[in-house]
Amino acid sequence: MTSAQLTVAQVMVTVATSSWKSGVGRASKLFAGMTDEQLMEPVAPGRNRPIYLLGHLTAIHDSMHPLLGFGERLHPELDEIFVKQPDRAVAALPSTADLTTYWTVVNDALWQKIEALSPEEWVERHTAVSEEDFAKTPTRNRLSVLLSRTNHLSFHVGQLILAPK
C-alpha cells in the first residue's frame, strides 16, 4: 500500500482500538470508585450487582484471547459463575481483590495483543467462524469482535452508573 492508503486503514484501526481502550478505562474507574458495599448492591432492584458485572466483563474479555487468535485464556474458571449462571446463583464469589486483579491482568494482556495487530490482521477471521463461512461473510473478522465487545462493555457501563451511590 502507499502511505496514504495505509493511513486510511491504520487510522480506522487506531479509532477502533482507542474506543475499546477508553471503554475499559471508564469501567476501571467506575469499579475502583466503588466501596465493597456498593459492589454488593444491585444496580437496580433485582438486577445484577457491580461485583457480578466485574466478573462477567472480565470473563468476556478473557474469552477474547482465543476468539481473536491470541492464545489461551487466563481465567476460564470465571465462566462458571459469571457467564453460565446469573448473579446470585453462586453464593461464594472470588474476593473483590482477586476479581480486581483478574480484571487488570486480563485487560492488560489483551491490550498488548490488540495494539500489535496490523490493519490486515484486523480483517482476518475470528476463530468462532469457519474458513468456509468467512469466505461468504468477510465481516466476521477480528474487528467485528472488538466493536461488538466494546458495545457490550458500554451496555454494562450504562448499568453500572445507575448503581446506588
Add this chain to the structure above:
Amino acid sequence: MTSAQLTVAQVMVTVATSSWKSGVGRASKLFAGMTDEQLMEPVAPGRNRPIYLLGHLTAIHDSMHPLLGFGERLHPELDEIFVKQPDRAVAALPSTADLTTYWTVVNDALWQKIEALSPEEWVERHTAVSEEDFAKTPTRNRLSVLLSRTNHLSFHVGQLILAPK
C-alpha cells in the same frame, strides 16, 4: 487502491456501520415493545424514563447530521428538553407517537448518508474539529463519531433493558 487494499478499509467500514445499524435496530425493538405506561416508568428508581431516552437518543442521533457534514438537523428543538435538561425538568413532552416518528425519520435519514460514504470519507475530519487540530489528531474523524455514538447507544440500551416489565 488495488481490490485487496480496498477490501481492508471497505470491510472495516462495513463492520462499523453494521454495528451502528444493529444497535439502532435493537433500540427500536425495545421502544416498540413498551406500553405507554412502561415508557413513563423510570428504568431504575429516580433515573431516566424510557420516553426521555427515546427523545435523548433521537436528539443525539439528529445532531450527527451536521457533525458528520451531512447537512441540517431535522429536529433541533429536541435538544431543549432531551439534552440540555434532565428527565422530568420539563413537564410537557412531545407525544409518544411524535417521538417515535422522529426516531424513525432521523435514523432513516442518517442511515442513507452513512451507507453512502467511502472509506476515505470516513477518515475525514468531523465538523467539530478545526482543520488545524485535525492535522495534529487525524483520529478526530467521522468514524470516531460513529463509534462513539454507537457506544452511547449501547450505554442507554443497557439501561433500557432494566426498565420494569
